[in-house]
Amino acid sequence: MLVGAAGCSSSSGQEALDFKVTWSFEAGDCAANAVETVWVTWGRSGQAPTDARLDCTSADALLGEFSAEPASYAVSVAGLDAAKVERFVGGATLDVGARGTFGRPVDIALRPKPAQLTVNWNGCPRDVVLPYFVAILDTPSTTDQGAAKLTEAQASCAANTVSFGAVPPGRFVVDLATRALTPDVQARKPITLVAGEQFTVEFDL
Numbered sequence: 001m002l003v004g005a006a007g008c009s010s011s012s013g014q015e016a017l018d019f020k021v022t023w024s025f026e027a028g029d030c031a032a033n034a035v036e037t038v039w040v041t042w043g044r045s046g047q048a049p050t051d052a053r054l055d056c057t058s059a060d061a062l063l064g065e066f067s068a069e070p071a072s073y074a075v076s077v078a079g080l081d082a083a084k085v086e087r088f089v090g091g092a093t094l095d096v097g098a099r100g101t102f103g104r105p106v107d108i109a110l111r112p113k114p115a116q117l118t119v120n121w122n123g124c125p126r127d128v129v130l131p132y133f134v135a136i137l138d139t140p141s142t143t144d145q146g147a148a149k150l151t152e153a154q155a156s157c158a159a160n161t162v163s164f165g166a167v168p169p170g171r172f173v174v175d176l177a178t179r180a181l182t183p184d185v186q187a188r189k190p191i192t193l194v195a196g197e198q199f200t201v202e203f204d205l
Contacts (some may be wrong), residue, residue: 019065020105023077025088030056035079035088035110045072053080071096077108086196089113112195114166119174121187121203124157130180131155134162140171142188147173169195176203 021040025033035056040063043049052063056079072095079088088110119134131154139147150172155162157178170193177186187203 019063021063021075021077021108022105023079023090023108023110025079025110030079033079033088034081036082037080037084039078039080039086040075041077042073042075045074049074075106075108077110078113079110086113088195112169115169115193115195116198117164117167117174117191117193118161118198118200119163119176119203120161120200121176121205122160123205124160130157130178132157132159132162132185133175133177133179135175135177136164136167137173137175137188138170139173140190142173142190144173167193169193174201176205 019042021042023038025035030036038054038056038058039051040054041049041051042063050063072093074091074093076091077089078086081087090108090110092106092108094106117136121132133152133154135152136150137144137147138150141147151164151167153162153164172191172193174189174191175186176188178184185205187205189201189203191199191201193199
């Protein structure tokens with residue numbers, strides 16, 4: 001577990017309270033998760049946030065301070081790889097009183113950032129009037145007929161596209177079907193989604 005901490009005297013004369021943040025991964029450390037930089041953003045509700053970029057392995061960094069005046073704060077942490085792509089994210093909101101967090105750090109659990117997926121298709125048959133159903137199946141095999149659906153969306157055949165805004169990383173199958181006897185259109189493609197990236201699947205029907 002890694003810690004960033006700050007503490008100094010506030011300009012109002014009140015003793016400022018230490019602001020500490022810890023971050024950790026569900027499994028492994030910074031190196032194991034290929035995270036080099038941690039981007040911490042924090043601030044009081046209704047005010048412009050402050051941010052800092054820190055080495056993921058940093059054990060001590062000056063971030064700011066809590067005021068002794070009770071307030072609500074938001075803290076977010078993003079883990080960036082060597083290419084500065086966000087791979088992990090986490091955050092918390094907290095109400096800080098006159099004693100802040102009593103010296104205890106704000107613990108942020110970093111989880112893989114969801115991927116974004118767009119599914120496109122062409123060759124819409126003239127006689128298709130029912131919508132296309134596009135599902136992400138929780139399986140790496142295109143022949144697995146009993147796979148559970150991770151999520152599903154539908155759109156008219158003429159729309160030629162549907163988007164999924166937040167999909168967890170992993171190996172899945174994209175299933176496109178009319179669910180009609182005539183015409184019976186169905187196609188599948190495997191896909192590997194990586195945390196924090198955008199992907200597109202193209203169906204040529």
